Amino acid sequence: MPKSKTIYRCTDCGYESAKWNGKCPSCGAWNTLEEDIPLPTGNRCGNAQRNPVDLSNQITALRDIDTTHDVRYQTGVGELDRVLGGGLVKGSIVLLGGEPGIGKSTLLLQICQYFGKSHQVLYVSGEESAKQIKIRAKRLQVNTENLWVLTVTDAQSICDTLAVNRPDIVIIDSIQTMQMEEISSSPGSLTQVRECTNLFMQTAKQLDIPIWIVGHVNKDGAIAGPKVMEHIVDAVLHFEGERNMSYRILRAVKNRYGSTNEIGVFEMQDNGLKEVPNPSAMLLDGRPQNVSGTCVTCMMEGSRPILAEIQVLATKSGFSAPRRQTQGFDYSRMIILIAVLEKHLGLFYGTLDVYLNVVGGFSLDEPAGDLAVALCLFSSLVDKPISPTTTAFGEVGLGGEVRGISHIRRRVLEAERMGFTRCIVPQSCLQELKGSTYQIRIAGVRNLRQAFSVLQKDTQTKETKTD
Numbered sequence: 001m002p003k004s005k006t007i008y009r010c011t012d013c014g015y016e017s018a019k020w021n022g023k024c025p026s027c028g029a030w031n032t033l034e035e036d037i038p039l040p041t042g043n044r045c046g047n048a049q050r051n052p053v054d055l056s057n058q059i060t061a062l063r064d065i066d067t068t069h070d071v072r073y074q075t076g077v078g079e080l081d082r083v084l085g086g087g088l089v090k091g092s093i094v095l096l097g098g099e100p101g102i103g104k105s106t107l108l109l110q111i112c113q114y115f116g117k118s119h120q121v122l123y124v125s126g127e128e129s130a131k132q133i134k135i136r137a138k139r140l141q142v143n144t145e146n147l148w149v150l151t152v153t154d155a156q157s158i159c160d161t162l163a164v165n166r167p168d169i170v171i172i173d174s175i176q177t178m179q180m181e182e183i184s185s186s187p188g189s190l191t192q193v194r195e196c197t198n199l200f201m202q203t204a205k206q207l208d209i210p211i212w213i214v215g216h217v218n219k220d221g222a223i224a225g226p227k228v229m230e231h232i233v234d235a236v237l238h239f240e241g242e243r244n245m246s247y248r249i250l251r252a253v254k255n256r257y258g259s260t261n262e263i264g265v266f267e268m269q270d271n272g273l274k275e276v277p278n279p280s281a282m283l284l285d286g287r288p289q290n291v292s293g294t295c296v297t298c299m300m301e302g303s304r305p306i307l308a309e310i311q312v313l314a315t316k317s318g319f320s321a322p323r324r325q326t327q328g329f330d331y332s333r334m335i336i337l338i339a340v341l342e343k344h345l346g347l348f349y350g351t352l353d354v355y356l357n358v359v360g361g362f363s364l365d366e367p368a369g370d371l372a373v374a375l376c377l378f379s380s381l382v383d384k385p386i387s388p389t390t391t392a393f394g395e396v397g398l399g400g401e402v403r404g405i406s407h408i409r410r411r412v413l414e415a416e417r418m419g420f421t422r423c424i425v426p427q428s429c430l431q432e433l434k435g436s437t438y439q440i441r442i443a444g445v446r447n448l449r450q451a452f453s454v455l456q457k458d459t460q461t462k463e464t465k466t467d
């Protein structure tokens with residue numbers, strides 16, 4: 001028998017190499033090549049020894065495939081059900097990824113309470129002792145009779161137990177602690193993670209049991225061994241958020257049973273994660289009054305419009321080269337917008353430090369936020385507050401023009417719902433808004449100059465009103 005050779009595989013891109021390198025020759029990542037066992041090469045296409053197998057009788061017409069018994073378990077958490085595409089599908093395997101400490105174990109333990117009403121749930125933990133789980137469950141008020149705990153890390157024995165025990169739902173916390181005896185590498189290595197995931201996948205399909213797998217992400221935001229894991233499982237959910245902020249966003253990165261556009265918003269409280277059904281209200285809570293440099297914009301998170309406040313502080317610099325800093329917004333994009341304002345509107349930021357923040361720890365990474373950022377930059381420079389009931393969205397081009405954006409109707413309706421009275425939108429989007437009546441006053445603008453004059457008109461009317 002030929003000796004099985006060791007190969008080295010990149011944990012980021014899956015590149016295979018016969019010898020170890022500090023840097024992956026394919027994707028350029030450092031220190032990502034890990035020891036692995038090559039896949040068997042026998043029985044590949046063109047092997048003359050192989051007898052042909054006819055599987056014609058297994059070909060099925062699409063119309064004959066029965067989906068009437070497709071079961072979805074509700075989780076009791078609306079935000080989670082939405083991200084899953086309407087609930088947890090029986091026999092599916094879902095990977096819940098996120099940084100350590102973000103709340104993965106908390107969320108999964110919380111949903112056990114609802115599952116436990118009518119299903120048997122097995123919580124397999126390789127990270128915490130049964131006692132620790134019990135203490136956490138108490139804190140989360142999880143006291144269902146149907147929750148069972150197993151604290152082992154041997155993947156094969158777990159699957160054997162599942163075959164005998166047959167729970168309705170299984171949670172594996174976490175895949176990085178699971179191991180298979182036959183594989184010599186340590187738990188959490190690429191080979192262990194891949195083989196254990198494969199084993200759980202086969203078990204989920206064979207026994208028709210849904211399995212949740214918790215996966216920690218490394219510092220770059222990728223699940224350890226991302227390529228090998230993400231394609232095996234049915235759905236990949238990412239739990240995101242700043243650790244020091246209480247908001248958490250659950251995002252579907254892959255979903256074989258639903259859309260990847262949906263997000264769920266949660267808040268971490270003393271007694272676990274709470275759903276935030278109205279994120280716009282949460283984000284706008286506690287807005288400062290009569291302060292220059294703040295404006296609200298509407299961003300799309302998948303198909304969901306969310307209003308977020310942008311704050312800019314342009315202040316006299318004490319440094320030889322003025323500082324620019326952003327949080328939740330692309331740094332280079334802000335520099336470009338400053339350049340546009342300087343070139344086309346004659347404003348001058350050369351001696352000012354500029355700080356930008358998107359409130360609530362959200363990141364605004366779509367061009368639709370440009371207009372509100374430009375308005376904030378202007379407002380902070382001239383030190384005139386923007387009316388708190390004004391919102392703006394549109395992309396700003398290098399010529400200072402305001403360009404069209406997607407989902408304009410949804411954004412306008414969300415702004416209207418949240419009580420805004422004035423909405424500055426790209427002129428080219430007005431056509432799309434025709435046909436309905438809105439309570440909110442809509443101003444279409446072609447360029448930044450027009451947008452600023454809308455702001456000034458707003459301030460003037462307010463001044464005349466107060467007179």
Ligand code: TYD
Pocket residue numbers: 098099100101102103104105106107136139140268269270271272273
């Ligand atoms: P955890 O679910 O253990 O994170 P993960 O499984 O993703 O590693 O979350 C732990 C954090 O959540 C911890 O820092 C404390 C915080 N937390 C609360 O704020 N409230 C709670 O009720 C619980 C259970 C945890």
Ligand code: MG
Pocket residue numbers: 101104105106127173
């Ligand atoms: Mg955990």
